[in-house]
Amino acid sequence: MMGNINKIFYILLFVSLNIYASPEDDLTDFQNYFKNKFPNTEFSDYKNGVYSIDSSSREQWESIEEFPPYEINIEQGEELFNTPFKNGNTYASCFKNNGIGIRQNYPYFDEDKDEIITLELAINNCRKKNGEKPLSYYRGGPMADISAYMAYTSRGKIIDIKIPNYKAEEAYEAGKKLYFTKVGQLNFSCADCHVYYPGTKLRADITSPAIGHPTHFPVYRSRAGRMVTLHERFAGCLNRIRAKPFKAQRDEYKNLEYFLTYMSNGLEINGPGSRK
Amino acid sequence: MLMKRYINIVFIILIFAISSVQADNVKEGKKLAFDRKKGNCLACHQIGNGELAGNNGPPLIAMEARFPNRIDLFNQIWDATKNNPNSFMPPFGKHGVITKDEINKILEYLYTL
Numbered sequence: 001m002m003g004n005i006n007k008i009f010y011i012l013l014f015v016s017l018n019i020y021a022s023p024e025d026d027l028t029d030f031q032n033y034f035k036n037k038f039p040n041t042e043f044s045d046y047k048n049g050v051y052s053i054d055s056s057s058r059e060q061w062e063s064i065e066e067f068p069p070y071e072i073n074i075e076q077g078e079e080l081f082n083t084p085f086k087n088g089n090t091y092a093s094c095f096k097n098n099g100i101g102i103r104q105n106y107p108y109f110d111e112d113k114d115e116i117i118t119l120e121l122a123i124n125n126c127r128k129k130n131g132e133k134p135l136s137y138y139r140g141g142p143m144a145d146i147s148a149y150m151a152y153t154s155r156g157k158i159i160d161i162k163i164p165n166y167k168a169e170e171a172y173e174a175g176k177k178l179y180f181t182k183v184g185q186l187n188f189s190c191a192d193c194h195v196y197y198p199g200t201k202l203r204a205d206i207t208s209p210a211i212g213h214p215t216h217f218p219v220y221r222s223r224a225g226r227m228v229t230l231h232e233r234f235a236g237c238l239n240r241i242r243a244k245p246f247k248a249q250r251d252e253y254k255n256l257e258y259f260l261t262y263m264s265n266g267l268e269i270n271g272p273g274s275r276k
Numbered sequence: 277m278l279m280k281r282y283i284n285i286v287f288i289i290l291i292f293a294i295s296s297v298q299a300d301n302v303k304e305g306k307k308l309a310f311d312r313k314k315g316n317c318l319a320c321h322q323i324g325n326g327e328l329a330g331n332n333g334p335p336l337i338a339m340e341a342r343f344p345n346r347i348d349l350f351n352q353i354w355d356a357t358k359n360n361p362n363s364f365m366p367p368f369g370k371h372g373v374i375t376k377d378e379i380n381k382i383l384e385y386l387y388t389l
Contacts, residue, residue, distance in 0.1 A: 185366075187366050202320065202332070204328045
C-alpha cells in the first residue's frame, strides 16, 4: 500500500504537472518523484525499465541479454538499411550523420511541418521520398529491424528532446494529458500503472516506472516471439485495459511518445532491448 | 399429526436446497473472483489460496468483521471510484465488466474469508 508520504508526493506531482508548469518543471518534478519513490535506483539505471526497480527478475534478464534474442534483428536491420532503393539511394541519404548514432534525437518536432517525427515515421518518409512503398508498423518485421539497427548504432547516446515552440508544447501537453487520463472499460490511466503503482505486482507482472521507457525500443518480447515497436507496446497496454488502441503513428501515440521521451531526457539509448 | 410431519420434511428439504444453492454460489463466486476475464481480483489482492496474487490492493481477509454491511462491500466492487475517485481498482459493475448477479456471488465467496 502507498504510504502517506508517497500519497502527498503524488498529489504534488499531479498538481504541479497540471497547473502552469513548463515542460522543464514537469521534468524536474517527474524525475524527483521517482527519486523519492525508488531511492535505491540510480537515475542512469532507469533505462533498464522494470529491472531498474525489481532485483528479483534482473539476474535472469541479464543472462538473456548476454546472448540477446534480438541479435538477428540487428543484423537483418543493418542489411536492409544498407540495401539501395530502386533509384540507387539508401536510407543513409535521408538522415543526419548517414543515420548512424541518431536515435536519441527522435521524436522531434518538425517546425516546418508542425508535426512530430518519430524514427519509424522518418524511415517511411525516406522510403516515400525515394519512390518505395511504406513498411508496415505492425508485427515487427523490416520496420522493427531497421529501427533496432538504428537504435543499436546509438547506444550510449543521451536523449535530449527539445520543445522548440508553442505548437510543440501543445503536442507535448496533449501527450501528457492522455498519459494521465483514465480510459477503457477497466478505467486505468497509463500513469496509474507506471507513475502511481510501479513496482507493485499485477498477478505475476511488475510494472515499470514511466521514465526510461523509450530508451530501449524496439524490444524483443519473448511472449510474442518477435520485435515490438513502441507504438505496438502502447497498443498492448491499451488492449489490456480494454480501451480501443489507436493506429500506429497517429497523433495520439506521437504525442504520447513525445511526452514520454522528453521525460527520459538525460538517459542513455540502450536499444534494442529484451522483455518478457 | 401427519400434516405437521409433512411440513417438517418439506422444510428440511428446503433448507437443504437453499444451503446447497449457497454453496454453489460460493464456488461460483470464487471462480468469478479468480477468473482473469471476470473479476480478476487476484491481479491486485491476496485472496485465500489464490496463486500469483498481486499486491497493490489490501489482502481480502476478515471480510465479515471489516464489512458488516453487505451493501458497502457491494458498492466497493460496483464502483470503487465512489470512495476514491483516483482508485486503482476498476469500477467493475458500473463499467459492465461483471453483472450485479455476479457481484452477489463474489460477495458470497468473500464472506467465507
